[in-house]
Each structure stands twice: as C-alpha cells, then as structure tokens.
Amino acid sequence: MAVSPLVAPPTDALHATRTTSSPFKRQPSAVPSSNGTPGLFPHSNNDRAGRGTGAGTATPAGLTLDPIEQLNEDEKRKYIKGKKLGEGTYANVYLGHARRDPTLLVAIKKIKVQQQYQDGMAPDAVRELKYLRELHHPNIISLLSVFSSKDQNLNLVLEYLPLGDLEMLIRDVDRVRYGAGDIKAWMGMLARAVWFCHDNFVLHRDIKPNNLLIAADGEVKLADFGLARSFADPGRRMTANVITRWYRPPELLFGARHYSGAVDIWSVGMVFAELIIRAPFLAGNTEVEQIALICRQIGTPTEDNWPGVTSLREYTVPSDTVAVWGKDAYMGRFGAVGADGVDLLVRTVALDPKKRISAREMLEHRWWRTDPKPTKKEDLPRKSGGAGADADEKMGADLKRRNGIVEEDGNNKNGGRGAKVARKLDFGQAR
Numbered sequence: 001m002a003v004s005p006l007v008a009p010p011t012d013a014l015h016a017t018r019t020t021s022s023p024f025k026r027q028p029s030a031v032p033s034s035n036g037t038p039g040l041f042p043h044s045n046n047d048r049a050g051r052g053t054g055a056g057t058a059t060p061a062g063l064t065l066d067p068i069e070q071l072n073e074d075e076k077r078k079y080i081k082g083k084k085l086g087e088g089t090y091a092n093v094y095l096g097h098a099r100r101d102p103t104l105l106v107a108i109k110k111i112k113v114q115q116q117y118q119d120g121m122a123p124d125a126v127r128e129l130k131y132l133r134e135l136h137h138p139n140i141i142s143l144l145s146v147f148s149s150k151d152q153n154l155n156l157v158l159e160y161l162p163l164g165d166l167e168m169l170i171r172d173v174d175r176v177r178y179g180a181g182d183i184k185a186w187m188g189m190l191a192r193a194v195w196f197c198h199d200n201f202v203l204h205r206d207i208k209p210n211n212l213l214i215a216a217d218g219e220v221k222l223a224d225f226g227l228a229r230s231f232a233d234p235g236r237r238m239t240a241n242v243i244t245r246w247y248r249p250p251e252l253l254f255g256a257r258h259y260s261g262a263v264d265i266w267s268v269g270m271v272f273a274e275l276i277i278r279a280p281f282l283a284g285n286t287e288v289e290q291i292a293l294i295c296r297q298i299g300t301p302t303e304d305n306w307p308g309v310t311s312l313r314e315y316t317v318p319s320d321t322v323a324v325w326g327k328d329a330y331m332g333r334f335g336a337v338g339a340d341g342v343d344l345l346v347r348t349v350a351l352d353p354k355k356r357i358s359a360r361e362m363l364e365h366r367w368w369r370t371d372p373k374p375t376k377k378e379d380l381p382r383k384s385g386g387a388g389a390d391a392d393e394k395m396g397a398d399l400k401r402r403n404g405i406v407e408e409d410g411n412n413k414n415g416g417r418g419a420k421v422a423r424k425l426d427f428g429q430a431r
Contacts, residue, residue, distance in 0.1 A: 190212060
C-alpha cells in the first residue's frame, strides 16, 4: 500500500494500530504535526487547560448540591463567558476563555430549550454532543466541555476557530488568492477528517464549505454534526433528506434509504470542485433542477453506468440522455489542479456510489505525491485582517445555526448565496 504524503511516517494515521476495541469508545485525541498531519500522541495535561478538576462551587448556607449538580457547577466554573458572537432562535454563541488560563479562548454555544422538546433534548443537539464526544481528531472541531445553565439550556464549550470558514475564502475573489498547493492542503485536511469519521463508522451527512471552520494556525476543522449518524448496521434504513442540496449525491435525490460513506465522498467532490472554480459546481434551485444539472454536467444515471438505479423509488431523469463525462472533459474547467487532481475529482463524483472512491483511497491517491506539494498550514491564505470582527461574526453565524437542518441555499427568501451565485454560472457552456 502506498504511503500518502498527507500522513507522514512514523505517525501514519492510516497504518497505525487502532487504540480502541470499539469505534464508539472515546479515543485519545490526536495532535497535529508541523505540517498539519494527524499524529497518534494523546494531548498532555497542559494541552487542555481548564479541563482539569475545577474548584468547588460555593453554595448558600444550608443548601447542598447533589453530586451531579456539583459536577455541573464545577464544569461551568472552568470557563468565563464573554461577548456574544451570534444570536439565533436555536442557539447563542459567546466568546469565552478558561478561568485558569485566560489565553485559552473558547466558543460557548448555548443551545436553547426548544418548545417541541420540553421533555428532552432536540435530536440534532443529541447527535452533535454524541459524535463530538466520540471523535477526536485535528481536523474535527473539538468539544472541550458540556454543562447546563440555570435555565436548563445546554452549553457546549468548543475550541475557538477565529478565521471563519472555507466559504469565506472561496467567495472573497477580490481579496483572497490561492493556488493548487493551497487547494491540496485544504482537501487533505478534509479528506483526513472524513476518513476518520468513516473509520469510526460515522456519516457526517452535511459536508459543505461553511461547515469547514478554520483555526488560528490555519488548520481546517469539520463542524456541525447535527445530521451525523452511525452506519455500523448496513441493513438499517436511513432518511434520504440529508445533505444540503448542492452537495447532495444522486442516490439521495432518488430516495435511497440504504447508503454508505459514499454520500459524504460526493459532498467532498463538490467542495473540491468549488475550491477550483470558486463557485458551486451544481447549484440547483430545486431537487428536479439538481438532478438535471447532475445529468448535464456529469452524465445521466442509467442501468448501464449504475446497475439498479432505476429501481430507486424516486428515480426520474430528463428524457435526453447524456453520456458520462470522462476525465478529458473535466480538464478544461478543473485543470488548475493538474491531470491527477482531475482524476481524483472524477472518482469522487462517480454516479454509482459503489464506484466512488473511499476516503482511505483518497489519501492514497497519487495526486498528493505530485507538484506542487500541499501548502504548510501556517502559510495558507486567510481573510485579510486576520482574526477580526468579520471572522468572529462568521464563526458566530456558523455555530448559531440549528444543526440537523438541511439548508436549501437556492431557495433563500432573502436573495442569499444561492441567488447570487447561480446567476454567475453558465451551465450551457460545457454541453
């Protein structure tokens, strides 16, 4: 097996012995190496300032907290809440810091009690809490602590990611310039995050640029696990109504209820294409239009190229059949990443999910061994002004969104990103 340059020996995350017997047990947190590659050394005690045992909470005379309440109060006292970064109907996001180390900044996401879930937590909050507690990786946002407040709202203490998200960089065509080496670095971070999720039998199910947040050192972190779920049981039916439409694979558009990590790989391919052309590759305003764009730009799914596709319950395609595009057809539009990069892109957007490349195979692809090499994370482009108010506001906006809600950008009533970007694309030019 070829060793991917994204995983530098001797701390090769792909070839290391698993440290847990079950993929759902807490695993030692990996630490990034000098080039952003995940290693296998657990954090030292100093790496998690503020996570140690806090001082006990003073209580009024005669009032004794039960052990669970005391633990919650101790956890709450480890952090000091600061200014509000974002406010929404689902959650408020605050800047905070560890009480013992004011230099350790955190984002505190206060999830509000939802009326329809008065007897328990909202399912998306449960998912986010569950999977962030299980998944520890340099390219996945870290959950540092959890506590409840007096109003019974759940507070998630997340690592502070001050440089906004990947969508900010893609859209800022006037001030942000990046090249093939930068794309290779970002894609490597995303591929490692997805590989780690899939290796632990977790589907993310909403990969897109504004769920890829950027840390102060340039590391990209996969966030928003509100739609995530385990897929250890291949026979269990799952919903097809996941993944934001522009990044949704054809099997979900056709109503598939049994699927694999290939759904995330399609989304990775859409992010890859968007990084190259700096606009969404397939930006349909409806599901019917999304299918039409896939047929026109990638090829029409048929029994010849995807055995069994016509048996999917919502299979419907335009009457004009388009042959599957080959690698040469992609070179004109995506050639900035070279022939090997285009080959990787084509393999992520294969119509038949069984023919789609896996996250592990992505990390072993020859593209990583060609020039230019991935840019070092500290040298990656970032928004001008660094960790300024715009990035803080964007992080607040990203975290305050309700997790588990599939955004339909093209139907934004306020003329949002879908309305602005779709007009720029000429889908007829590549016919």
